[in-house]
Amino acid sequence: MDREDLEDAARRIRGHVRRTPVQVVDAGDDWLAGGGCLKLELLQHTGTFKPRGAFNRILAARERGELDPEVGIVVASGGNAGLANAFAAAAVGVPATVFVPTNASPTKLRRLQEYGATVVARGTEYAEAYDAAMEHLAGTGAIYCHAYDQPEICAGAGTLGLELMEQLDETGRGVDTVLVAVGGGGLMSGVATAVDGTARVVAVEPVTAPTLHEALSAGEPVDVSVSGVAADSLGARRIGSIAWEVARRTDVVGVLVDDSAILDARRRLWDRYRLVLEAGASAPVAALLSGAYRPADGERVAIVLCGANTDPADLAAPADPS
Template sequence: MQQLSYGDIKAAADRIVGRIRPVALSRVDPGAIRTAHPDPLDEGPQKPCEVWLALEHMQHTGSFKARGAQNFLAAHREAGTLPDAGVTIASGGNAGLACAWAAQQQGVRATVFLPETAPPVKVARLRKYNADVRLVGAEYAEALGACENFAGATGALASHAYDHPLIAAGAGTLLEEIRQQIPGLDTVVVAVGGGGLFAGVATAAQHHGVRVVAVEPENCRALNAALEAGEPVDVPVDSIAADSLGARRTSGMALHAAQQDRVHSVLVPDSDIIKARQALWDHRRIAVEHAAATGLAALLAEPRYDTRWNALPQPGDPFVPCRSYRPGNGERVAVILCGANTDLSSLTNQDELQ
């Protein structure tokens, strides 16, 4: 299994500087996020938590994936391993868009495989980045098989949506930028799908002593299930956020990062994800995909625990998940909003976040 180091993230930051948009931060209104009950043994002054939204949905192509895609191609160009056949990927989602965009920036060919059922709007966006779009089969697995065959036959460089150290390292640069803008950052909250963003962010956070709250939909719990089993395992996928967080299996890199200290697993129901996404729109006019609202959902939800384990989370048992996260006294928290590729027609006016 390929591992990720903090040095990989620093190298990625040097490669992609000037090629990606530095993340912008927006502070949440005081009192909007409730803190945990104060420790009766803590005699110090009580302070409200400080929460910032990391607006990574404003990144090129509408998601953090642009960071990893740029790092992946730039590293191969540096090493002289970027073939004439260019790069190929099977993904009609954020990873495919980022790969096509980064290839255009690097002046190389991108061949993107999608199932024939892919929405025309995604196909059009990919072609806007000059990608060679190949529609194959009715399911993603068929498109992936065609992509692998294409790479083998042409020598094209095969990319991956999340399970590659260069991809994860690029994503990890986000934590470096957040820390530069929030001195004394205590906690970063990140939504988890396959684990590329989480692996990068958690590796950087471990280096700096920052707590990581890994949030997954309760019915897309690939990382949490891997922590429970001690190895990556296949899980069912059934969530409103499955289009971005619906990996059936997490990466080994993500599991390794999650097994380190100061990582907390949180599972949230779809109902809380929907409310958090709506709240961002109603009160800030921020339009994000459901995956991007998943982290915030953990902070807005009522404190509760998953009764399947009949126990509260204990140190050394990170797979026993909370169903919410409450910041402590004076805790400084950043919540990553990771993507904006969404259907705006699904947003209506409701009041959830004051």
């Protein structure tokens, strides 16, 4: 995957996805000294960045004549990739079958059904849903849309990075560092490819699902145990092969945050900005609030807020006095 792949993806999905806004961090917010900005990808169709990759994968398959309109696509997903692919499949006019773990978010399951997908629950982790999807795929001839480890999926996600750089150039702000959440690494790999040579990527993941951290420690992708508040969106058991290659090639920096920091960040984003994020999408802000990542003086930081598929009922908190 290279920048040309991202530019092809941007051309292909134009008109199918939203150009999401960038919000400048309030000057009085002390959690990001020197200022910064938030890329509000939670406002994307289906509430996450995932439709970028889903549309790129499905439309590219159709261009090559590989997409059977009667069979459609298959995906294994804890929720967000399933939502995105179900949405994209419906927009293109083909069926979608989505395999999910049994602990998938009820909020996401309801929306999958609203998009008309056939939903099949298997196992308690993404890996088990993936195995079941592979068994189903073998006899159907469907197009498989991986949640995070296919070139077209990653390139589609990378269009977010191209878009962010364009928006920052338009405002004259510039950026030195982009913080992104990591599960399987599709978003990280796409963004790192987009900003390579201009900015670096800091990849933030939960201590309870450290796929990239353990791969960096071992020198290769390895399986990890998965748990914690962000497992429904950052619950991959192993970093994707594309993400691993890109992380090494572009010198991605990895940091870990715990569940309490993630939940604190989620509440802060609600209190200060009235942004409703799922736990995993709050991880980059958690890295800043907890000190897991400390920007240097004058470092220009952009934070990707990549998902909003959550139940907002537990966000109630005392009003911020400021």
